[in-house]
Amino acid sequence: MCGQAQLADMLDELTATCEDCDRELRERDRMLVYRTAEGERRAYECACGAVTITVHR
Numbered sequence: 001m002c003g004q005a006q007l008a009d010m011l012d013e014l015t016a017t018c019e020d021c022d023r024e025l026r027e028r029d030r031m032l033v034y035r036t037a038e039g040e041r042r043a044y045e046c047a048c049g050a051v052t053i054t055v056h057r
């Protein structure tokens with residue numbers, strides 16, 4: 001595995017924000033993690049009620 005890809009993944013995680021209100025999403029907002037062929041998907045529920053799904057390859 002490439003170290004640079006891992007770093008990009010970490011940065012991705014740090015900048016996850018709500019699609020609705022731009023609030024920063026944290027681990028405690030994470031409701032669900034599941035894997036698909038495209039990568040790991042994480043569903044976050046924001047305090048505003050919106051659900052944002054991120055994909056991590």
Ligand SMILES: [Zn+2]
Nearest residue numbers: 018021046048
């Ligand atoms: Zn929000």
